[in-house]
Amino acid sequence: MRYAIQRFWATLLTLAAAFVIVFFIVHLVPGDPAAIMLSDLGADRKAVEDLRRDLGLDQPLPKQFLRYLGRAAAGDLGLSYRSQRPVVSEIAGIYHYTLYLAAGGMVFAVLIGLPAGFLSAAYRNSWVDRACMVGALSGISMPVFWLGILLIIVLSFQLRLFPTIGVGDPSRPLDVLWHLALPALSLGLRGAALIARVTRSSFLEILGQDYIRTGRMKGLSEAAVKGRHAFRNALLPIVTVIGLDLGQLLGGTTVTEIVFSRPGMGTLLIESVLARDYPMVQGTMLVYLLVIILVNLVVDLAYGLVDPRIRYE
Amino acid sequence: MRREKKFLALLAWTAVGLWSVLGALPLPSHAAPSGEQVIRSRTDDDLITLDPAHVGKPSDHMHAMNIYSGLVRLKAGSTGVEPDLATRWEVSPDGRAYTFYLRRGAKWHKGYGEVTAKDVKYTLDRIRDPATKSRFRGLLQPLQKIEVVDDHTIRLTLKDPYPSFLGAVLAFRPGWIVNERAIKEKGAKYGQDPIGSGPFMFEKWVRGSEVVLVRNPNTWEKVHIQRVVNKVIRNDTVAKLAIERGDLDVATLLEGASIQEVKKNQKLNILATPGYATHFLHFNLRKKPFDDVRVRRAILHATDREAIAKHVFFGNATPRHNLMNPHVFGYEELYNKADYDPAKARKLLAEAGFAGGLDADVNVMPAAQWPQVAAVLQEQWRQVGIRAKISVPERAIYDRKWRAGQFDILFTRITRVDPDQYIHQYFFSKNQPFPNTSGYAGADGLLLKGRHTVDEAKRKELIQAAARKIFVEDLAGFAIVNVNYVVAMQPYVKNNAPTFQDSFPWRQVWLEK
Numbered sequence: 001m002r003y004a005i006q007r008f009w010a011t012l013l014t015l016a017a018a019f020v021i022v023f024f025i026v027h028l029v030p031g032d033p034a035a036i037m038l039s040d041l042g043a044d045r046k047a048v049e050d051l052r053r054d055l056g057l058d059q060p061l062p063k064q065f066l067r068y069l070g071r072a073a074a075g076d077l078g079l080s081y082r083s084q085r086p087v088v089s090e091i092a093g094i095y096h097y098t099l100y101l102a103a104g105g106m107v108f109a110v111l112i113g114l115p116a117g118f119l120s121a122a123y124r125n126s127w128v129d130r131a132c133m134v135g136a137l138s139g140i141s142m143p144v145f146w147l148g149i150l151l152i153i154v155l156s157f158q159l160r161l162f163p164t165i166g167v168g169d170p171s172r173p174l175d176v177l178w179h180l181a182l183p184a185l186s187l188g189l190r191g192a193a194l195i196a197r198v199t200r201s202s203f204l205e206i207l208g209q210d211y212i213r214t215g216r217m218k219g220l221s222e223a224a225v226k227g228r229h230a231f232r233n234a235l236l237p238i239v240t241v242i243g244l245d246l247g248q249l250l251g252g253t254t255v256t257e258i259v260f261s262r263p264g265m266g267t268l269l270i271e272s273v274l275a276r277d278y279p280m281v282q283g284t285m286l287v288y289l290l291v292i293i294l295v296n297l298v299v300d301l302a303y304g305l306v307d308p309r310i311r312y313e
Numbered sequence: 314m315r316r317e318k319k320f321l322a323l324l325a326w327t328a329v330g331l332w333s334v335l336g337a338l339p340l341p342s343h344a345a346p347s348g349e350q351v352i353r354s355r356t357d358d359d360l361i362t363l364d365p366a367h368v369g370k371p372s373d374h375m376h377a378m379n380i381y382s383g384l385v386r387l388k389a390g391s392t393g394v395e396p397d398l399a400t401r402w403e404v405s406p407d408g409r410a411y412t413f414y415l416r417r418g419a420k421w422h423k424g425y426g427e428v429t430a431k432d433v434k435y436t437l438d439r440i441r442d443p444a445t446k447s448r449f450r451g452l453l454q455p456l457q458k459i460e461v462v463d464d465h466t467i468r469l470t471l472k473d474p475y476p477s478f479l480g481a482v483l484a485f486r487p488g489w490i491v492n493e494r495a496i497k498e499k500g501a502k503y504g505q506d507p508i509g510s511g512p513f514m515f516e517k518w519v520r521g522s523e524v525v526l527v528r529n530p531n532t533w534e535k536v537h538i539q540r541v542v543n544k545v546i547r548n549d550t551v552a553k554l555a556i557e558r559g560d561l562d563v564a565t566l567l568e569g570a571s572i573q574e575v576k577k578n579q580k581l582n583i584l585a586t587p588g589y590a591t592h593f594l595h596f597n598l599r600k601k602p603f604d605d606v607r608v609r610r611a612i613l614h615a616t617d618r619e620a621i622a623k624h625v626f627f628g629n630a631t632p633r634h635n636l637m638n639p640h641v642f643g644y645e646e647l648y649n650k651a652d653y654d655p656a657k658a659r660k661l662l663a664e665a666g667f668a669g670g671l672d673a674d675v676n677v678m679p680a681a682q683w684p685q686v687a688a689v690l691q692e693q694w695r696q697v698g699i700r701a702k703i704s705v706p707e708r709a710i711y712d713r714k715w716r717a718g719q720f721d722i723l724f725t726r727i728t729r730v731d732p733d734q735y736i737h738q739y740f741f742s743k744n745q746p747f748p749n750t751s752g753y754a755g756a757d758g759l760l761l762k763g764r765h766t767v768d769e770a771k772r773k774e775l776i777q778a779a780a781r782k783i784f785v786e787d788l789a790g791f792a793i794v795n796v797n798y799v800v801a802m803q804p805y806v807k808n809n810a811p812t813f814q815d816s817f818p819w820r821q822v823w824l825e826k
Contacts, residue, residue, distance in 0.1 A: 031709025037369060037448045039712070040728060044738075045747050047451025054446040082369055083362040084446060085501050094520065149550060157554050166522035166545070261547045263359055263521030271358075275369075276709070 018289045033276040078279035087283035098264035104184025109191030117199025139193025148186040148259035183260040191245045198241045202234040243299030351540040355564040362504030365489040366447035375816040381489035381509035389810045389818045394479045408474030408767035415465040420531040422514040430467040434459045435493045449487035474765040481731040512536045512820040537823035562803045575801045588798035590728045595790025598752040607665040609788045614658035615697045625685045633792035643732040643776030658697040670698030676720035677705045718750045732776045753789040756782045
């Protein structure tokens with residue numbers, strides 16, 4: 001319990017630091033939002049300065065920060081420069097698409113990665129093992145955007161099994177899932193490859209342990225040895241990898257969303273960065289950071305559950 | 314061993330089970346071809362806002378231009394203006410006051426009442442209000458006074474005679490008339506639930522999938538299309554596949570590779586017209602030796618624009634010399650194929666004292682295939698001894714160097730509707746140091762006179778004279794190519810003509826299925 005409380009405070013501190021860094025780093029990036037907004041109008045210097053003043057960008061940075069902090073404390077992350085709509089409502093309208101995508105990607109990663117890893121280890125050096133590991137290598141090597149296009153061409157256009165674009169009709173859960181399948185698969189394959197490799201090596205290591213031999217000597221069935229004893233013990237590094245991979249997975253959502261024309265945090269972040277839409281960039285980055293920090297907290301706490309031998313007292 | 318087989322079999326069955334669940338899901342429903350006038354088009358980005366004060370991207374412009382009407386509008390496929398909400402207008406003898414007579418009985422969408430002169434005043438006042446934070450506030454600087462004469466008459470008085478105000482401002486986003494009650498009622502939601510008075514009404518936006526418009530039952534025009542479904546497809550390859558598969562009726566294609574492929578498809582009509590975007594370069598006359606017209610001319614003679622249009626743009630571009638394009642009022646063809654003459658270039662360089670060649674620092678816009686064009690130009694110029702140092706920085710750095718005039722030659726691009734915007738902004742000396750970073754001041758008299766001349770014929774003459782002075786006589790800069798705008802369409806789509814900002818005026822289109 002004390003451990004959990006400690007982790008909680010550390011998490012809060014990390015969040016506060018992230019908040020400050022996000023604000024200032026966005027302003028460190030060269031580029032003037034007002035000039036970018038006016039770039040296709042051929043505006044003169046006066047028009048740019050007027051717009052800067054209208055947007056409040058002429059104020060000193062510390063003053064802007066304090067104002068941002070004060071508003072953020074009240075749950076107001078400002079107005080998007082581009083749409084003049086509240087950042088909070090823009091994010092509230094789309095965050096779940098990214099959540100679904102990341103969750104779907106994780107489900108594919110685990111559903112494919114875990115069995116493949118166990119199979120490779122159980123049938124070490126057989127053709128199953130080799131096939132799985134070659135698959136894992138290609139999974140790690142293939143860029144998400146390329147894989148995405150490939151899946152669209154084969155599964156959507158050639159075989160016509162899946163839709164190419166959109167997120168489906170929100171009132172029909174099956175339709176949403178069906179639209180989610182391809183993006184989630186292309187996003188999850190890299191994680192699946194990673195999980196398969198870690199699972200294999202972790203499992204192999206456990207299989208060489210003394211207590212496994214003891215179990216077999218006791219006359220336990222092979223399924224009981226592998227399934228119950230080895231599985232539990234091999235799980236720890238796998239949980240770690242899954243936790244770490246979530247950051248990668250969230251990063252991958254940006255590219256996946258663009259390729260599959262899905263709305264979401266990733267698309268929003270990229271578009272906002274290009275437009276130097278500071279409030280929007282800050283808002284999206286904060287949400288991403290929040291998710292990653294929270295997931296790390298959960299993973300840390302999960303260690304104790306997965307392996308009771310680990311206690312941080 | 315047998316147990317292992319069981320384990321394997323279990324896994325295999327799980328996989329089969331999963332697959333059959335996925336496979337059992339419903340197949341995509343294709344809209345059956347019928348006489349229904351429903352058009353499916355592509356947009357390359359999701360909706361951001363349809364509030365005219367904030368519309369910033371062509372992807373939003375293409376919906377909004379069909380939803381709103383202005384006092385005047387651009388003619389399809391040209392940059393001339395024609396009546397829209399105003400059926401006619403009068404210009405005062407001094408060219409400063411415009412009196413617009415509004416169409417009687419023009420209705421707002423969805424029961425918001427009649428469009429009156431008060432709405433026009435509200436619209437322009439709203440853009441001018443700093444609290445609106447509109448990017449178009451600067452465009453309304455020439456406007457001095459707005460007077461509502463009566464419900465159907467409004468008078469706009471400008472600080473100086475400025476005929477471009479119609480095409481460049483009133484027919485553009487800040488001139489799209491909005492309804493005060495709708496703006497106030499809907500608040501922050503307005504941009505995603507707009508009210509206009511144009512031929513189409515906003516029906517719905519399905520985030521990430523589509524933006525749907527329906528025909529306005531009260532439109533004063535004869536409109537055939539009943540519904541417009543704009544599907545969000547960001548990726549060009551996917552858009553190409555979608556129109557080939559018949560999931561789209563119209564698709565604008567942006568990338569050379571997909572354009573090349575779609576052109577091979579016999580089943581589709583390909584519309585390729587010169588777009589509004591022109592790639593051009595200008596010299597920094599404050600930097601030596603680019604103040605010497607012989608050096609500038611040598612660079613022109615070293616430039617093979619045909620080769621660039623053919624090889625970089627796969628023929629989807631037209632060589633240009635004038636910054637303007639044929640859609641623009643006052644355009645004159647200044648391109649001369651014989652300008653490409655490396656021997657002449659070498660001779661001019663020798664005359665200017667650079668027989669051994671010279672170095673040029675080039676700031677390249679990191680977009681729109683400029684990097685590839687720059688690489689070809691570098692090689693072409695090298696043939697005559699001009700060593701171009703090409704830098705393709707990140708956009709913000711490029712902008713900063715451009716503003717500060719930190720370059721010998723600038724490679725950039727322009728998209729406008731009005732001659733004044735094309736040449737005045739970049740070559741009028743009062744616009745120094747920005748956006749006229751060329752340091753050029755040689756055509757001021759002609760530019761100023763052209764800007765304030767109301768008589769069309771005289772204005773045209775002055776614009777052409779200014780263009781000849783800048784791009785031929787003084788050669789402060791010159792264009793490279795005018796990129797074609799390529800649209801793939803199903804053969805049953807009739808009378809479509811893309812306009813400024815890659816937008817389609819759906820009011821004039823119909824389907825023959």
